[in-house]
Every structure is written in C-alpha cells, then in structure tokens.
Amino acid sequence: MTGQNPDKHLPAAVLEVDSLSRSFSVEKSLLHSAVDRLRGIVPQSLQALHEVSFSVARGETLGLLGESGSGKSTLARVLMGIYEPDSGLAKLCGREIFGVSGSERLAVLRDMQMVFQDPFGSLDPRMTVRQIISEPLKIHGLMPRENVDAFLTRALADVGLEAGALGLYPSEFSGGQRQRIGICRALMLNPALLIADEAVSALDVSVQAQILELLIRLRSERNLAMLFISHDVAVVRQISDRIILLYRGNLVEELPADQLLENGCHPYTRHLLAAALFLREGDRLPDASPANVSAKVETGSACCYFQACPKAGKECQQRPQLREIKPGHRVACHFV
Ligand SMILES: Nc1ncnc2c1ncn2[C@@H]1O[C@H](COP(=O)(O)OP(=O)(O)OP(=O)(O)O)[C@@H](O)[C@H]1O
Ligand code: SF4
Ligand SMILES: [Mg+2]
Known part of the structure; x- marks a missing residue:
C-alpha cells in the first residue's frame, strides 16, 4: 500500500x-x-x-x-x-x-x-x-x-x-x-x-x-x-x-511525505520524529527540557518554537518567515 x-x-x-x-x-x-x-x-x-x-x-x-492543541481541528x-x-x-x-x-x-x-x-x-x-x-x-x-x-x-x-x-x-x-x-x-x-x-x-x-x-x-x-x-x-x-x-497554530514546515524522515529539518519536526520513532519508555526528549525553556524570554514577535528550541539564538526573537529551501520544501527557521 x-x-x-x-x-x-x-x-x-x-x-x-x-x-x-x-x-x-x-x-x-x-x-x-x-x-x-x-x-x-x-x-x-x-x-x-x-x-x-x-x-x-x-x-x-x-x-x-x-501534537495535541496545535490547531489541526480548528x-x-x-x-x-x-x-x-x-x-x-x-x-x-x-x-x-x-x-x-x-x-x-x-x-x-x-x-x-x-x-x-x-x-x-x-x-x-x-x-x-x-x-x-x-x-x-x-x-x-x-x-x-x-x-x-x-x-x-x-x-x-x-x-x-x-x-x-x-x-x-x-x-x-x-x-x-x-x-x-x-x-x-x-x-x-x-x-x-x-x-x-x-x-x-x-x-x-x-x-x-x-x-x-x-x-x-x-x-x-x-x-x-x-x-x-x-x-x-x-x-x-x-x-x-x-x-x-x-506547531501552536504556526505552519513550521512543508515537504514531500517521502522526505519527512530524511530531510525534515525544522527543530520541531526533528523533535516530533524523535518522539515518534526513536524514543522508548523512560527516554527524554532532548529539545524541550525545562532547563531550556526557562532560560529563554519569549516576545510576541519571536519564533513560535523559541521557548522549546535547543537551537534558539538571538535572531529567534524575530519570527522567521516560511521560506523555500528546495522545490516543494518550505521551512520557518532562521538556522535551516
Ligand atoms: N471553541 C474553543 N474555545 C476556546 N479554545 C479553543 C476552542 N477550540 C479550540 N481551542 C483551543 O485552540 C487550540 C487548538 O485546538 P485544536 O482542537 O484545534 O487542536 P488539535 O491540534 O486538533 O488537537 P488534538 O490533536 O487534541 O485534536 C487549543 O489550545 C484549544 O484549547
Ligand atoms: S528560528 Fe530559532 S527558535 Fe525558531 S526553530 Fe529556528 S532555531 Fe529554533
Ligand atoms: Mg483535533
């Protein structure tokens, strides 16, 4: 199939x-x-x-x-x-x-x-x-x-x-x-x-x-x-x-389905794939640890993933545009 x-x-x-x-x-x-x-x-x-x-x-x-609450049903x-x-x-x-x-x-x-x-x-x-x-x-x-x-x-x-x-x-x-x-x-x-x-x-x-x-x-x-x-x-x-x-109502990545595992590159996409494919019970997700989250200050114009992102830097206080990195592949991240 x-x-x-x-x-x-x-x-x-x-x-x-x-x-x-x-x-x-x-x-x-x-x-x-x-x-x-x-x-x-x-x-x-x-x-x-x-x-x-x-x-x-x-x-x-x-x-x-x-994930749940991301705005899909809305x-x-x-x-x-x-x-x-x-x-x-x-x-x-x-x-x-x-x-x-x-x-x-x-x-x-x-x-x-x-x-x-x-x-x-x-x-x-x-x-x-x-x-x-x-x-x-x-x-x-x-x-x-x-x-x-x-x-x-x-x-x-x-x-x-x-x-x-x-x-x-x-x-x-x-x-x-x-x-x-x-x-x-x-x-x-x-x-x-x-x-x-x-x-x-x-x-x-x-x-x-x-x-x-x-x-x-x-x-x-x-x-x-x-x-x-x-x-x-x-x-x-x-x-x-x-x-x-x-992610929280924001479209963070778009790509062909057969490229998701290999080429999905937004930090949230990688986090989701790690959670779905590689983690076993008791393993921790690397991207959204409480230490990472509390260390950052989000503003209304920041990237939607700023609070949870392990790659976040100063640039991420500005919301990234969704941009095409290859034909059919768009990502909203400053560092991709
Ligand atoms: N009628 C409503 N009134 C207030 N808040 C709402 C309403 N409908 C949705 N929300 C909020 O909007 C956000 C997105 O909800 P939505 O149901 O679209 O998520 P979802 O991605 O479909 O989640 P799930 O996978 O659990 O179905 C959530 O924070 C939810 O609490
Ligand atoms: S723009 Fe910054 S905070 Fe947003 S996903 Fe990319 S690295 Fe993470
Ligand atoms: Mg739903």
Whole structure:
C-alpha cells in the first residue's frame, strides 16, 4: 500500500488557503475578568491558527501533522464554516469559502465534506444507515428519482459494506464499519475535497490499516483531494503525498511525505520524529527540557518554537518567515 500519487501532472489546486488566522479568548472567572479590567489588562486570547497558508491539488493527499492543541481541528472547523476566521482567505475549486451565504455556501459545502474522529459519536444513533447516507442528498435536493435503494447499495459497496446494512442502526456495527458509513456519507455528494480529522485514531491498528487502504483507493478512483489530519507520524507518512507541520497554530514546515524522515529539518519536526520513532519508555526528549525553556524570554514577535528550541539564538526573537529551501520544501527557521 502506498499513499504516493502516480499522477505527476496534478492540475490546479482544489483548496487554496492564504494567511488564515483564528484566535479564541481565554476564559477567566468573572472576578478575575473584573480585576483585569480595573488594572487595565487587555483580555488574553489564544492564537489557535497564525497566518497559515497552503494548497491541496486534485488527486493529492496533504497530511497535516501536529501534537495535541496545535490547531489541526480548528483549521478543519474554520474551513467547514463551523468557526469564523479572524482573517485570511480560502478558495475551494476557485470559489471563495468565507463570507458567502445561501446557495453559494451550500455549493461550497457540497464540494467539501468531512470524516470525523469518533465513529461512535459522529453518527446519529436514532437514524438507520439508509437515512444517514441519504441525508446529504436530501439537503442538497439531489435524491435520485428512481431506484434509490440501488443507488445507496452501490454507494455502500464502494466502501466495502453490504446492502443489508441499509436498514440497520449505527450501534449494530463495529468501529471500523461505522467509519466506513461516515466515509460513505461524506462521499455521497461526490465532493472535490475530503477532510479527514483523526479519522483512524480511534481504531485498532489492523482496522486502521483497512480504513487507510480504503481512503487511498477512493482517492485514486475519484481523483479526490484530501486533507488528512493526524498526530500520528507513521499514519500521515503512509497516506500523504505532501505533509505540513503545525506547531501552536504556526505552519513550521512543508515537504514531500517521502522526505519527512530524511530531510525534515525544522527543530520541531526533528523533535516530533524523535518522539515518534526513536524514543522508548523512560527516554527524554532532548529539545524541550525545562532547563531550556526557562532560560529563554519569549516576545510576541519571536519564533513560535523559541521557548522549546535547543537551537534558539538571538535572531529567534524575530519570527522567521516560511521560506523555500528546495522545490516543494518550505521551512520557518532562521538556522535551516
Ligand atoms: N471553541 C474553543 N474555545 C476556546 N479554545 C479553543 C476552542 N477550540 C479550540 N481551542 C483551543 O485552540 C487550540 C487548538 O485546538 P485544536 O482542537 O484545534 O487542536 P488539535 O491540534 O486538533 O488537537 P488534538 O490533536 O487534541 O485534536 C487549543 O489550545 C484549544 O484549547
Ligand atoms: S528560528 Fe530559532 S527558535 Fe525558531 S526553530 Fe529556528 S532555531 Fe529554533
Ligand atoms: Mg483535533
């Protein structure tokens, strides 16, 4: 099994994201907020995404890798319209995603569908599989007039489920089968882009492999663009053509998936790879020891990795730009 796309001549981008930012206000108790106001302290906010830019081409899988809290789901939710962006632009198949409503918004949503992490919570337990997978068709007024069951049966077969599943409820399936139902629902409208947010993280390793294989097959059969989000280095490498790495909402590196291990060079990328590939229980991560962290003073304009970086120097008080060091390989670090 391989995630590498054999088509070398990929057409224009399906998804283009330009300088996308989103912050959340940090919740405080009423008393603390009142004290802060009296002292003239501005309410704090957490920058979940900071000026993130990337694109995904037709038939391509872009892996989005980052630790918990790095902003992966926030990015997916902003793209899906669940959260408003603070600033930035995004286009899907050349159409603006943000600031559109009504039929334009519906058209965007038809072309961009999502598969969620939790195969148990993401399907309504009161609905049969027939209702679940036909719901997107109803919402978009695309129900086939005749032979609805034949149509739905073909859709199920495409994700490896039998026709008998139509009358059953989610509770009657295993986690892997439920994820197949979620994928089927997401593909009913034949979208141009599929966003998979930790779509295999809740599954056993053997079931994970089956779902990854299914996604790779569907992607190549339908020439789908896919944004595959995960904290798991091995899984992202397996399925992706290219990979972007997020650290605290900042895109720190972008490179071809088959170069991650050898050429991934941002200090955070190396830290993540060390954690994923080489450390055994009891080993310490070299990059983020408390001694390193406390010795540094971060300013708002510093590199996002300044506090944890073993290579940080005076220059790192200035935020580094993401710059291309080789075709297809961009890094945000002064010392790479
Ligand atoms: N609705 C919200 N309100 C306040 N803060 C939020 C909200 N959603 C996300 N955040 C914060 O934004 C940051 C990024 O969260 P996000 O869920 O995007 O991370 P993630 O990379 O998907 O993590 P995980 O791997 O755990 O799913 C976190 O610090 C999180 O606490
Ligand atoms: S710019 Fe400085 S702090 Fe940031 S990753 Fe590079 S060396 Fe580390
Ligand atoms: Mg998440």
